[in-house]
Structure formats: structure tokens, C-alpha cells
Amino acid sequence: MQSFDYIIVGQGIAGSLLGYQLIKAGRRVMVLNDESIPTSSAVAGGIFNPITGKNLDKTWLADTIFPYFKTFYLSLEKETHSHFYHETNLFRPYANEQQRKHFLRLTDEFDLDKYISLVKPDRYSEIENHLGGLYTTSAGWVDVPLMIESLRQLFIQSEAYKAERFDYKALDISDTQVVYKNFQASKIIFCEGYYASQNPYFNWLPFNPAKGETLIATMPDYSITEIVNQGTWIIPLGSEQCRFGSTYVWNSLDWQTTPESKETITEKTDKFLKTSYTITHQQAGIRPTTKDRRPFLGNHPAYSNVFVFNGLGTKGVSLAPYFASELLFFLENDKDLLPESNIRRFYSLYSL
Numbered sequence: 001m002q003s004f005d006y007i008i009v010g011q012g013i014a015g016s017l018l019g020y021q022l023i024k025a026g027r028r029v030m031v032l033n034d035e036s037i038p039t040s041s042a043v044a045g046g047i048f049n050p051i052t053g054k055n056l057d058k059t060w061l062a063d064t065i066f067p068y069f070k071t072f073y074l075s076l077e078k079e080t081h082s083h084f085y086h087e088t089n090l091f092r093p094y095a096n097e098q099q100r101k102h103f104l105r106l107t108d109e110f111d112l113d114k115y116i117s118l119v120k121p122d123r124y125s126e127i128e129n130h131l132g133g134l135y136t137t138s139a140g141w142v143d144v145p146l147m148i149e150s151l152r153q154l155f156i157q158s159e160a161y162k163a164e165r166f167d168y169k170a171l172d173i174s175d176t177q178v179v180y181k182n183f184q185a186s187k188i189i190f191c192e193g194y195y196a197s198q199n200p201y202f203n204w205l206p207f208n209p210a211k212g213e214t215l216i217a218t219m220p221d222y223s224i225t226e227i228v229n230q231g232t233w234i235i236p237l238g239s240e241q242c243r244f245g246s247t248y249v250w251n252s253l254d255w256q257t258t259p260e261s262k263e264t265i266t267e268k269t270d271k272f273l274k275t276s277y278t279i280t281h282q283q284a285g286i287r288p289t290t291k292d293r294r295p296f297l298g299n300h301p302a303y304s305n306v307f308v309f310n311g312l313g314t315k316g317v318s319l320a321p322y323f324a325s326e327l328l329f330f331l332e333n334d335k336d337l338l339p340e341s342n343i344r345r346f347y348s349l350y351s352l
């Protein structure tokens with residue numbers, strides 16, 4: 001029997017960053033991850049953006065979590081000798097005169113200077129931007145698959161990783177420990193993203209999963225280094241590749257790509273993109289979105305050594321570093337979790 005402080009199930013963004021922070025804190029960790037199933041982290045655009053939507057809404061906790069994850073990702077890049085953190089402005093060309101006026105009014109009214117700067121008309125030749133637009137600063141994207149692979153290598157070197165599908169029936173929970181096959185640990189933390197729906201301990205949490213698809217395009221004549229977003233986004237990946245996305249579908253939750261999604265994304269992109277492109281790949285994923293749009297962290301209502309880190313929704317890249325650290329302090333020092341993130345808010349939904 002091998003002994004650990006923590007067993008973590010799942011190595012998407014949630015399990016990766018929590019596992020990493022626990023190992024850094026000197027804890028013995030075993031990450032069990034099924035590498036054979038599709039995951040949300042594998043197809044994420046990876047965008048972080050403090051100001052989003054039609055009404056320039058500020059991302060929840062932006063002033064706290066954005067500086068936190070910047071320091072975190074830069075230090076993780078150094079430690080893993082990989083480059084996955086790409087900070088760049090996000091350009092939103094005005095779609096029409098009405099939107100230009102609306103955005104300018106909101107920028108004035110809500111004092112968004114810290115995160116927004118105005119861009120003059122016709123800054124770029126590859127896209128339609130004759131009215132100008134906005135830059136969201138402090139934005140960018142994380143190459144999530146690369147980050148996860150770098151952390152997997154680190155876990156493997158630390159003998160903290162096993163590629164295995166977790167079998168819930170093989171888990172034995174007592175007051176003082178959990179035992180799973182030949183692993184014994186003080187605590188177990190479930191981080192399975194959308195697959196939590198198959199987890200008998202946490203399938204009662206109110207998820208509202210959203211399927212999404214993205215496209216990879218080759219664009220030899222495109223030289224914009226900023227992310228562009230006008231109802232749909234273009235992320236420059238380098239080497240003449242860009243990612244286009246994404247769609248939101250709540251009623252057909254499978255991992256298959258569809259011609260309809262491809263058409264939706266290309267139609268929206270063609271409205272502002274003037275450069276030719278060739279679509280080379282299409283990917284689908286299911287976001288672990290929640291009904292109240294806040295993450296799920298905390299302790300199982302009936303088992304004191306069973307925990308969850310999930311519900312990162314559409315913002316895994318921005319939320320995961322900060323909330324992995326919050327969960328660590330909760331596990332190790334009994335520090336209270338933010339009530340909006342603590343699954344205690346849904347304990348009334350649980351029945352034995």
C-alpha cells in the first residue's frame with residue numbers, strides 16, 4: 001500500500017493546478033487521470049479577459065485574480081521551462097455606430113480606464129475596423145494543453161501521477177482515511193470537470209454544462225498579434241495558425257464536432273475577417289459551467305475527507321490558480337472559503 005496526503009482525480013486545469021500547489025507545499029500527492037477521454041482543457045481557447053460581453057462587464061474578482069494568476073503562470077513557466085502564458089491586448093472592433101456609442105458611454109460611466117484603451121479607425125488591414133474599437137488590456141491567452149502536459153511531466157518526475165480511470169466503486173472511505181486500490185490517503189479531491197455528473201459523491205451539484213466548439217485555421221497573410229473579438233474570437237497561435245471560436249450549446253451534450261457549429265463560427269468570422277483562411281481542425285468540448293456561474297469548492301456534506309474542485313465554467317484559466325490556492329489553505333489551515341465558491345451553498349440539495 002502506498003501512502004499519500006492527497007489523491008486527486010482528474011488532471012485538467014483544476015487537478016493540475018491544485019496538484020502542483022499541494023506538491024509545492026510539501027504534500028505527498030497522487031493524481032489519477034484518465035487520458036483516454038476528451039476534456040474541456042484540451043480544447044479551451046485559454047483566453048483571460050477582465051472585461052467581457054455586450055455591456056463590458058468586469059470579470060468577477062478581476063482586481064484580485066488577474067494579478068494573482070499573472071505572477072503564478074510566469075513563475076510556473078520558469079519552473080517547467082515552457083512558454084504557455086501569452087499576454088496581449090484583446091481588440092474589439094465596433095460592429096456599428098450604435099455599438100461604438102454604447103461602448104464609449106460604458107467606458108466613461110464605469111471608470112474602466114484601468115482595463116480599456118481606445119483604438120483609432122483602420123488600425124488593421126486584415127479585419128473590418130473602419131469605426132475603430134477598444135483594446136482590453138491585461139488580457140491574453142494560455143496554451144492550456146501545453147501547460148497541462150508540462151505539469152504532467154513534473155508529476156511523473158515526482159512519482160505523483162498515474163494514468164487511470166477512477167472507479168468510484170473501489171473507493172473505501174473511513175473517518176481517518178480513504179483507500180483506493182493500493183493507494184491510501186488522508187483526503188481525496190475530485191476534479192473531473194464535466195464528468196462529475198458520473199461521480200456519485202458530487203453529481204447532485206447544480207452544473208449547467210455548455211458544449212463548445214473551436215476551429216484551427218491556417219492564415220498565411222494574417223499578422224495581427226492581438227486577440228480579436230467581435231461576437232466570435234480569433235487567437236493568433238503563431239506559425240500562421242489561428243484559433244476561431246467558440247459556440248455555446250446547452251441541449252446536446254456530446255463531444256462530437258458538427259457542421260452546424262463550423263458554419264456558425266465561420267459565418268460570424270467572415271463578417272469582419274478580410275483575409276483568406278483554411279480550416280484544418282475542429283474540436284469540441286464540454287465546459288463545467290454552473291447554474292450560478294461560480295466555482296464549486298469544498299467538502300462533501302457527509303464525508304469529512306472527500307472534497308471537490310470544479311465548476312470553473314468558461315473561465316478556467318482566470319479562476320483556477322487563485323481558487324486552487326484558496327482550496328489549499330482550506331484543506332491545510334482550515335481557512336474559510338469564499339462563500340460564493342463554497343459548495344456549502346448547495347448542501348440543501350444533498351440527500352443520502
Ligand SMILES: Cc1cc2nc3c(=O)[nH]c(=O)nc-3n(C[C@H](O)[C@H](O)[C@H](O)COP(=O)(O)OP(=O)(O)OC[C@H]3O[C@@H](n4cnc5c(N)ncnc54)[C@H](O)[C@@H]3O)c2cc1C
Binds near residue numbers: 035167246313318
Ligand atoms: C470550446 C471551449 C472554449 C473554452 N475557452 C475558454 C477560454 O477561452 N478561457 C477559459 O478560461 N476557459 C475556456 N474554456 C473553459 C475551460 O476549458 C474549463 O474551464 C476548464 O478546462 C475546466 O477544467 P477542469 O479541470 O475542471 O475540467 P477538464 O479539463 O474537463 O478536466 C477533467 C479531467 O478529469 C479527468 N477525469 C474525468 N473523469 C475521470 C475519472 N473517472 N477518472 C480519472 N480521470 C477522470 C479527465 O480525463 C480530465 O483530464 C473553454 C471550454 C470550451 C469547451
